[in-house]
Structures are given as structure tokens and as C-alpha cells.
Amino acid sequence: MNLLQHYEQLISYDEWANLEVIRVFRGIEDLPARPLNLLAHIVAAEHLWRARLLGVDSPLPVWPELTVERCEEQVRQLPVLWREYLADNSSDLLDRAIAYENSKGESYKSLVRDILTHVFMHSAYHRGQIASDIRQAGSVPAYTDFIHGVRQGLVE
Numbered sequence: 001m002n003l004l005q006h007y008e009q010l011i012s013y014d015e016w017a018n019l020e021v022i023r024v025f026r027g028i029e030d031l032p033a034r035p036l037n038l039l040a041h042i043v044a045a046e047h048l049w050r051a052r053l054l055g056v057d058s059p060l061p062v063w064p065e066l067t068v069e070r071c072e073e074q075v076r077q078l079p080v081l082w083r084e085y086l087a088d089n090s091s092d093l094l095d096r097a098i099a100y101e102n103s104k105g106e107s108y109k110s111l112v113r114d115i116l117t118h119v120f121m122h123s124a125y126h127r128g129q130i131a132s133d134i135r136q137a138g139s140v141p142a143y144t145d146f147i148h149g150v151r152q153g154l155v156e
Contacts, residue, residue, distance in 0.1 A: 049118070
């Protein structure tokens with residue numbers, strides 16, 4: 001597996017894990033606000049980083065207010081957008097340095113491969129927070145461990 005294929009696998013993992021979270025959300029009658037806010041942030045952050053890679057404005061604020069349905073729409077759209085980005089096929093795509101400003105207006109330059117790694121780790125971090133919140137509220141959280149998805153054939 002080369003590095004591009006690895007990122008393709010992480011895209012699949014991210015989609016599967018986010019859809020698992022949404023599946024659990026739909027089974028909770030009184031879903032606490034914070035888990036949904038965190039999932040909306042996951043979606044928005046992915047859009048933000050993709051926009052930075054492309055040098056365009058993000059379609060969502062960093063902390064948007066989204067419904068479960070709107071989150072699902074975005075979760076299903078993002079893998080398509082990420083795969084379009086990776087379809088560039090340039091040999092230097094992952095080693096390109098991208099200049100951008102963070103939400104505080106600070107300027108940075110990062111490699112595409114580091115940004116992509118951050119995106120998927122950031123999402124996993126917040127899914128962990130969601131799982132903790134869901135458990136604390138008395139429900140069973142989604143089991144979204146990467147290795148579980150791979151072992152079960154849910155992530156290719």
C-alpha cells in the first residue's frame with residue numbers, strides 16, 4: 001500500500017466511523033447538544049482543511065449548527081470531495097507545502113500529507129469525545145475504532 005492508498009483507506013474509515021456515530025444518534029431520543037455540535041465541527045473542520053488545500057473559502061463556519069440529517073449529507077459528500085482532491089495524480093501532491101491562516105489569523109505552511117493526517121486524527125479525537133458524552137448520557141456509543149472497521153471489512 002502506498003501513501004495515497006493509505007489516505008484513501010483513512011477516507012473510508014472516516015466516512016464509516018462518522019456514519020456509525022449518526023446511526024447511534026438516531027437511536028437516542030433526547031440527544032444531548034454537545035455530541036451533535038462535535039459532529040458538526042468534525043464536518044466543518046474537514047471542509048475547512050479541504051478549502052485551505054484548494055485556496056478557497058470554506059462553505060461552513062468552524063462550529064456550525066447542523067441537524068443530524070445535515071451532518072449525514074456532509075458526511076456522505078466529504079469522501080467524494082477528498083477523493084477528487086487525491087485524484088490529482090501529481091507525484092508531488094503529498095509533499096506540497098500549503099500556506100494558510102488558522103482561525104486566529106496566524107500564518108502557517110504545512111505539507112499536504114501532514115494536513116491529511118491531521119484531518120483524520122482530529123475527527124477521531126472528537127469522535128472519542130462524542131463517545132464519552134454518549135456513554136455519560138446513559139447510551140451505548142458507536143464503536144468506531146479503526147482496527148475494528150478493518151477487521152470487520154467495513155473499511156477497505
